[in-house]
Amino acid sequence: MRSSSFRSAAATVALYVVLSLLSLLFVFPLYWLVVSSFKPLSAIFRIPFEWWPVDWTFKHYKDGWRFMGSVTFARVYLNTAYVTIVSVVATVFTSTLVAFGFARLRFLGKNVLFVALLATMMLPTQVTLVPTFLIFDYLNLIDTYAALYIGAFFGGGAFYIFLIRQFIMGLPFDLDESARLDGASTFRIYWSIILPLCSPVLITIVILSFTWTYNDFFTPLIFLSSIEKFTVPVAINTFLDEAGTGKVGVAIAMTTLSVVPLLAVFFAAQRRFMQGIATTGLKG
Amino acid sequence: MGKTWKRHLEGYLFIGPWFIGFLVFMLIPAGWSLYLAFTDFSFLKPPVWTGTENVRKMLDSDVFWKSLRITSVYALLSVPLHLGTALLAAMALNVKIRGIGFYRTVFYLPAFVSSSIGVAIMWKMIFSDSGVVNALLTGIGLDRVKFFNSPDNALYTLVGINAWVLGTAMLIFLAGLQQIPRELYESAKVDGAGAVRRFRSITLPLLTPVILFNLILGIINAMQVFTNGFVITRGGPAQSTYFYVLYLYEEAFKFFRMGYASLLAWVLFLIVLLLTLLTLRSSSAWVFYETEMKGGKR
Numbered sequence: 001m002r003s004s005s006f007r008s009a010a011a012t013v014a015l016y017v018v019l020s021l022l023s024l025l026f027v028f029p030l031y032w033l034v035v036s037s038f039k040p041l042s043a044i045f046r047i048p049f050e051w052w053p054v055d056w057t058f059k060h061y062k063d064g065w066r067f068m069g070s071v072t073f074a075r076v077y078l079n080t081a082y083v084t085i086v087s088v089v090a091t092v093f094t095s096t097l098v099a100f101g102f103a104r105l106r107f108l109g110k111n112v113l114f115v116a117l118l119a120t121m122m123l124p125t126q127v128t129l130v131p132t133f134l135i136f137d138y139l140n141l142i143d144t145y146a147a148l149y150i151g152a153f154f155g156g157g158a159f160y161i162f163l164i165r166q167f168i169m170g171l172p173f174d175l176d177e178s179a180r181l182d183g184a185s186t187f188r189i190y191w192s193i194i195l196p197l198c199s200p201v202l203i204t205i206v207i208l209s210f211t212w213t214y215n216d217f218f219t220p221l222i223f224l225s226s227i228e229k230f231t232v233p234v235a236i237n238t239f240l241d242e243a244g245t246g247k248v249g250v251a252i253a254m255t256t257l258s259v260v261p262l263l264a265v266f267f268a269a270q271r272r273f274m275q276g277i278a279t280t281g282l283k284g
Numbered sequence: 285m286g287k288t289w290k291r292h293l294e295g296y297l298f299i300g301p302w303f304i305g306f307l308v309f310m311l312i313p314a315g316w317s318l319y320l321a322f323t324d325f326s327f328l329k330p331p332v333w334t335g336t337e338n339v340r341k342m343l344d345s346d347v348f349w350k351s352l353r354i355t356s357v358y359a360l361l362s363v364p365l366h367l368g369t370a371l372l373a374a375m376a377l378n379v380k381i382r383g384i385g386f387y388r389t390v391f392y393l394p395a396f397v398s399s400s401i402g403v404a405i406m407w408k409m410i411f412s413d414s415g416v417v418n419a420l421l422t423g424i425g426l427d428r429v430k431f432f433n434s435p436d437n438a439l440y441t442l443v444g445i446n447a448w449v450l451g452t453a454m455l456i457f458l459a460g461l462q463q464i465p466r467e468l469y470e471s472a473k474v475d476g477a478g479a480v481r482r483f484r485s486i487t488l489p490l491l492t493p494v495i496l497f498n499l500i501l502g503i504i505n506a507m508q509v510f511t512n513g514f515v516i517t518r519g520g521p522a523q524s525t526y527f528y529v530l531y532l533y534e535e536a537f538k539f540f541r542m543g544y545a546s547l548l549a550w551v552l553f554l555i556v557l558l559l560t561l562l563t564l565r566s567s568s569a570w571v572f573y574e575t576e577m578k579g580g581k582r
Contacts, residue, residue: 015376015381018376019376019377019387022373022376022391023387023390023391026391026393026394029403029406029407029410029448030393030394030406032406032410032416033402033406036409044409045412045414045415045416046419047414047419047422048420048422049416049419049420049423094301097298097299097301098298098301098302101299102299105291105294105295106291106295107292107293107296108292108295113303117306120306120310122504122553122556122557123314123553124508124549124552124553126508126548126549126552126553127314127317127546127549127550127553128309128310128314128317129536129545129549130317130320130536130542130546130549131313131314131317131320131546132309132313134316134327135308135309135312135313151305153305154302154304154306154308155301155302155306161302186294190298211396212399214400215399215401217401218510218511233400233401233402236401236405237401237515240405240515248409251405251409252405252406254402255400255402255403255405255406256402258400258402259400259402259403262397262400263397266393266396266397270392270396271385274388274389274392274455
């Protein structure tokens with residue numbers, strides 16, 4: 001008995017060691033990014049590796065923040081914040097409307113349309129890319145912020161609608177019925193009864209659409225051309241274009257800065273968010 | 285009569301936002317690009333119908349086959365590596381010990397930040413010729429490796445760094461593992477089954493539905509790989525990481541051969557669709573659903 005409990009204690013210690021070593025592997029690249037952003041250029045690629053900066057410098061942050069011409073990174077972050085906030089709010093509103101329709105209302109052709117919705121998840125964005133470019137050109141949306149957030153006003157993405165619909169399907173129908181007997185309109189049932197109950201799944205949607213919009217590189221790469229409208233990902237990409245080795249430090253510093261909002265959101269909501277992700281796989 | 289009419293209308297109003305978007309940004313563009321696929325179109329002049337000319341050009345193009353091969357090799361290596369490491373990580377984290385939540389968070393973290401192109405830039409520098417990995421390698425007396433600067437290594441380096449973002453697949457596996465009843469393991473232990481046996485006879489079969497889900501997601505993502513090839517290697521060196529979508533992107537927005545690019549997009553869709561259907565097809569042979577265990581009761 002004693003030897004077996006000793007063995008299980010040893011196994012637990014071994015597990016802690018293994019998990020901690022792996023954790024280092026997961027965290028090290030981010031650690032490298034942060035420390036390198038404070039090192040002078042000559043020290044970033046020094047061999048052997050400096051685990052802690054010998055000479056601290058904030059030069060990369062100052063240079064990078066200046067960005068290009070009259071456009072500073074403050075502008076880039078404002079652009080990104082604007083696009084992201086509009087996207088997230090519009091996504092939450094329209095995706096819940098649509099999901100409620102599919103989950104609770106009965107209308108002709110509902111099943112066919114729902115299958116169509118699921119099928120769009122399979123369609124790679126590349127297929128619609130060229131005509132979408134032409135449509136945006138026709139609507140004068142090229143080089144506007146609207147090109148980046150317009151999709152959010154149309155349900156925000158099939159995957160979000162699907163997730164919320166699954167969640168609403170799990171809410172008891174009696175809620176709707178009794179409200180309807182009290183004379184509530186359908187919109188009122190959606191707004192005052194179902195939507196407040198959706199908050200667990202909405203946290204997942206907010207975080208997913210936030211990270212997606214914040215990180216979206218492909219859409220602004222294609223639709224934006226004026227530097228004063230650039231969002232964070234395309235702005236960082238320019239450091240690599242013009243780079244040469246001189247801008248390496250600047251690229252590292254601005255990259256570090258760009259990860260900070262992501263980390264902030266992650267740590268603020270990680271517990272509930274991770275639960276949300278984990279359950280998506282089981283319902284599919 | 286009037287009432288049912290009103291009910292249908294209400295339904296359409298609710299799903300309206302999606303439906304308009306579906307028409308304007310999905311169905312019409314998809315049909316349009318199918319038409320463009322058979323035209324010569326450079327954006328400046330109206331499209332000219334050329335029949336199967338684009339198809340012939342594509343089949344004759346070395347770059348097409350090359351990019352398809354590179355993307356397939358990438359998918360073939362990165363999907364199993366990604367799922368394998370995600371499963372191992374999930375199993376290591378599927379224990380009840382103090383502080384396990386901390387480790388789960390740390391393991392998941394990379395997946396959360398990975399879609400940022402900043403992370404691609406980070407990898408570019410970490411694995412550069414004088415980057416920190418080479419600094420550590422020379423520190424322990426090994427030779428430097430040209431991770432991205434050699435056509436022989438670049439693709440494999442991209443496969444390797446993709447394993448860092450195992451978090452999403454790992455969480456889905458973890459949720460699947462937690463659904464497996466503990467009693468199954470207990471009784472198997474009583475019957476004298478070892479750890480490997482328990483893994484092969486309980487864990488793996490009961491996890492197959494989740495594996496299928498992760499596998500399909502993995503294939504779809506891997507075939508559409510773009511950002512790392514674009515940001516880190518720009519398709520090189522010597523086109524060794526010239527992924528299919530990179531090829532498509534350059535045809536459309538660098539050379540403005542938009543008709544040809546539309547054909548490439550449709551071919552990609554058909555390939556992904558075929559792979560998904562084949563995977564689903566094969567699933568009846570290896571995916572185990574719990575209803576079967578209950579004698580097909582339903």
